[in-house]
Amino acid sequence: MTLPPRPSSIQHRLRGLILTFVLLAALILAAAASLLARYNSRYTDLLYNITTASEFNQDFKSNIDLKMYYYVIESQYSDGLPLDEVHAAQQLARELLSTTTEKDSRMAISSVLSLCRNLEEKIYELRDTGNYDERQRQLENNIYVLTALIQEYMYNYLYYEAVRLNALQSQTSRKLVTDFLFIAVLVLILALIFIRRAIRLGQSITMPVAALCARAAGINSGDLTEREPIQAEEYELRTLSEAFEQMVGRLNRQIQETAHNQERLRRTELALIQAQINPHFLYNTMDTIIWLIEAEKTEEAVEMVSSLSSFFRHSLSRGRDVITLQEEEEHVCSYLQIQQARYKDIMRYTVNIAPELKGAVIPKLTLQPLVENALYHGIKLKRGLGRIYVVGRSEGDGILLQVTDDGIGMSPQRLDELIRAIDRRERVGFGLSTVHERIRLFFGPPYGLSISSRQGVGTTISIRIPKKKEEDAP
Secondary structure, eight states, rough: OOOHHHHHHHHHHHHHHHHHHHHHHHHHHHHHHHHHHHHHHHHHHHHHHHHHHHHHHHHHHHHHHHHHHHHHTTTTTOSOOHHHHHHHHHHHHHHHHHHHHHHHHHHHHHHHHHHHHHHHHHHHHHOOOOOOOHHHHHHIIIIHHHHHHHHHHHHHHHHHHHHHHHHHHHHHHHHHHHHHHHHHOOOOGHHHHHHHHHHHHHHHHHHHHHHHHHHHHHHHHTOOOOOOOOSSSHHHHHHHHHHHHHHHHHHHHHHHHHHHHHHHHHHHHHHHHHHHSSSHHHHHHHHHHHHHTTTTHHHHHHHHHHHHHHHHHHHHHHOOOOHHHHHHHHHHHHHHHHHHSSSSTEEEEEEEEEEEGGGGGSSSSSSSHHHHHHHHIIITTTTOOEEEEEEEEETTTTEEEEEEOOOOOOOOOHHHHHHHHHHHOOOTTTTTHHHHHHHHHHHOOTOEOOOOOOOOTTTEEEEEEEEOOOGGGO
């Protein structure tokens, strides 16, 4: 005879229920711990990548550029080629690439690695170059450009990783809240712990976020003062706030630099205008006009007055900073016509600017100071007839303007002194440094003024500017 199964006691069932509850709670806690460990690992990798990349990007370009510059000029401070730094950068890029999963971030850090290899090749190429001028060109066109690109791509990498970090933080916060709520429902004993932790976690996130929102509102209202980063328990929020303040600082410095550049432009333009409104120039011109009138050369006197009026009208240009190349050509022609009347026995000139370039823009008062420099420092000091040539033509995707005279020219020593003085922004010649500086401020370092000269043969001043129409002017 089969006996019926013995019923479990209440205590046994309670023990079973408690055991089941404990096992279920342990499983949930283990799952939560595993989830936290996984997200913490992702956080750690991201934070390590961002921190490492930030430390690399702070001084890489300046160190490489400075060491290469010392190497090229054979300075006593040179300690050889910075190949160790480049190799270290490659190793760092490979390490970051091995721990980076985001597509955009991998592309950016891969570009950094590729550019580092290219930089190493260019360093060897520069080392094997014997000519000093060629080394300088390689330094400007290869080394400086590559280090700037490496820095730019590293900034891109930092941006993508920061975006990913922010997204992961938001995802983690939502997941943690859901998991702890689920634990609170299933495990009543853990409810209070979960609530306390949830409130504390919520406060530690929402309060810094609210402070960041208030900071953003202040920036939107025009407050660009760099402040202390917001204090938060979470490293991610502290990092975000620090990066936010660094961005504000860079933006403020950029605004100040832009304002400073604009002020420099105004000062250089004023200096050129003041140089043109020269009492001796006005006196000599008016004296010539009076002489023409007394000699009953009325038409020539009228033409000279018209040229003088056109000269000053183009100098002012209705307050514009840039004018078309055609207007600049008219300005130069007005000046040369005035001087032709005074120096017709010793000066001839030719102005030939390609018609298709006349719509391009150029900072006003660019060519006239160079022409005046050619007249007073070249032609007048030469015995006999001299010529001035003003030409303009396309060169690649830019424009080459040249003012050439067959005057006395310069010795190699004087030419070197003049070139160095222009680079140091010293006031030399007739507005040469000012013209060079204004072109750099408008169009950037790739453009500007260069000089070639031979003693007893003449001087050529070349200006390179981009092909920009009036609507694209800075």
